[in-house]
Amino acid sequence: MGSVKVFGPAMSTAVSRVMACLLEKEMPFQLLPIHLPKAQHKSPDFLKLQPFGQVPAFQDGDGTTLFESRAICRYICDQFAGQGNRSLLGPEGGGAADRARVDQWVEAEAHSFNPPSSALVFQLVFAPSMRLKQDPAAIRENEAKLRKVLGVYERRLAESRFLAGNEFSLADLATDKAELLTSRKNVARWWEDISARPSWKKVLDMRGAPPA
Amino acid sequence: MGSVTVYGPPISTAVSRVLACLQEKDVDFKLVNVDMAKGQHKSPDYLKLQPFGQVPAFQDEHATLFESRAICRYICDKYANRGNQSLLGRSGGGPAERAQVEQWLEAESQSFNPPSSVLVFQLAFAPRMGLPQDPAAIELNQAKLARVLDVYERRLGESRFLAGDEFSLADLAHLPNAHHIFAARKDDMFASRKNVARWWEEISTRPSWKKVVDMYSAAPPA
Numbered sequence: 001m002g003s004v005k006v007f008g009p010a011m012s013t014a015v016s017r018v019m020a021c022l023l024e025k026e027m028p029f030q031l032l033p034i035h036l037p038k039a040q041h042k043s044p045d046f047l048k049l050q051p052f053g054q055v056p057a058f059q060d061g062d063g064t065t066l067f068e069s070r071a072i073c074r075y076i077c078d079q080f081a082g083q084g085n086r087s088l089l090g091p092e093g094g095g096a097a098d099r100a101r102v103d104q105w106v107e108a109e110a111h112s113f114n115p116p117s118s119a120l121v122f123q124l125v126f127a128p129s130m131r132l133k134q135d136p137a138a139i140r141e142n143e144a145k146l147r148k149v150l151g152v153y154e155r156r157l158a159e160s161r162f163l164a165g166n167e168f169s170l171a172d173l174a175t176d177k178a179e180l181l182t183s184r185k186n187v188a189r190w191w192e193d194i195s196a197r198p199s200w201k202k203v204l205d206m207r208g209a210p211p212a
Numbered sequence: 213m214g215s216v217t218v219y220g221p222p223i224s225t226a227v228s229r230v231l232a233c234l235q236e237k238d239v240d241f242k243l244v245n246v247d248m249a250k251g252q253h254k255s256p257d258y259l260k261l262q263p264f265g266q267v268p269a270f271q272d273e274h275a276t277l278f279e280s281r282a283i284c285r286y287i288c289d290k291y292a293n294r295g296n297q298s299l300l301g302r303s304g305g306g307p308a309e310r311a312q313v314e315q316w317l318e319a320e321s322q323s324f325n326p327p328s329s330v331l332v333f334q335l336a337f338a339p340r341m342g343l344p345q346d347p348a349a350i351e352l353n354q355a356k357l358a359r360v361l362d363v364y365e366r367r368l369g370e371s372r373f374l375a376g377d378e379f380s381l382a383d384l385a386h387l388p389n390a391h392h393i394f395a396a397r398k399d400d401m402f403a404s405r406k407n408v409a410r411w412w413e414e415i416s417t418r419p420s421w422k423k424v425v426d427m428y429s430a431a432p433p434a
Contacts (some may be wrong), residue, residue: 051363051366051367052319052323052360052363060308064308064311066311066312066315067315067318067319068314068315068318068319068322069318070314070318071311071314071315071317071318072311072315074310074311074314075307075308075310075311075314078307078310078311079307079308079311095274095290096274096286096289096290097274097275097286097290099285099286099289100275100277100282100283100285100286100289100290101275101277103279103282103285103286104277104278104279104282104283106282107278107279107281107282107321108264108278108279110321110322111279111321112264115326149264152263152264155263156263
């Protein structure tokens with residue numbers, strides 16, 4: 001029985017999503033860094049794990065390999081259902097409807113929140129540090145999209161503590177863009193709650209560690 | 213039974229993703245049209261169902277839900293004993309088998325959907341709506357989609373469907389966007405890849421998908 005392995009750089013939001021989930025589930029794991037600037041993610045060995053050449057890849061102790069962070073998280077929740085946080089995919093002992101009520105917000109994060117916020121983080125944080133030219137039209141367009149999404153989140157978080165209900169769930173996990181979120185009262189409250197979780201602090205520690 | 217309602221125009225790709233799943237599962241449903249040209253999707257009543265003002269929304273006696281892929285997973289879980297019982301892995305297959313489907317469903321959602329959605333809008337809907345096409349966007353997204361289909365071509369050389377040897381939700385999720393690309397006769401990148409072409413032929417001729425396509429040309433329900 002081997003150990004659980006996550007492949008990818010800790011700085012990646014998608015990799016962090018999987019790590020945060022494993023930490024919430026109290027599952028020990030090994031992080032095997034993949035050095036993107038050296039194109040390790042395009043090596044033949046890595047492509048066997050992840051045919052799209054993206055991070056993360058995941059390997060269970062029994063040899064099951066998976067890709068796509070949200071699929072990996074759903075698997076971790078199902079496979080290790082009895083340990084750690086048992087309400088990441090709906091209340092413990094809940095049924096299909098409970099799970100779906102969480103899943104719809106996981107999908108909303110994936111389709112509505114993640115695209116504009118990733119684009120903005122790239123433009124505002126990474127482009128300058130990589131000495132790439134910023135694209136003002138892209139910034140305007142994505143700020144407008146994100147404003148609309150945060151408006152929905154603000155209304156939602158006025159009626160429930162977390163996105164899917166009153167328990168922290170997969171839908172809240174690994175929201176990663178603090179600098180964009182603090183101007184709305186309920187969203188700010190929610191961000192403070194979820195970013196204070198020990199599992200997220202551990203992910204941030206791992207990012208701060210020097211690369212292997 | 214008999215209490216499933218789907219809200220949205222059937223021609224919407226996300227709505228028809230849900231309709232395809234309901235057909236595969238032999239679950240009866242009522243379709244309530246949402247007239248987006250008239251802004252019905254932004255009405256206060258509709259926003260109670262779908263807070264982002266998008267289609268589809270879904271309702272049965274247990275839940276009101278949004279996001280087509282979440283709705284599809286729910287239909288498979290809730291109506292587990294009806295119709296096609298291997299859309300999320302074979303029953304008794306356990307979390308690892310479900311996860312094989314889930315990773316390819318996420319691949320559809322994160323890799324196939326973004327470029328193909330742009331192409332569907334540009335090639336199928338913009339002309340219909342009298343909007344100008346954007347050749348740069350078409351070219352960029354065709355190139356992105358081609359790279360995704362290269363991965364699919366290799367994968368479908370080693371298994372009959374994306375997640376394995378059974379048709380699953382992962383394959384189903386591709387039907388709406390690919391359909392519109394084919395209907396606009398811009399399907400060369402599918403047709404020129406042997407395994408992708410074989411896979412498309414198989415999944416698009418399923419009776420459940422034909423029923424959904426038939427709904428496109430029917431008059432919208434009241």
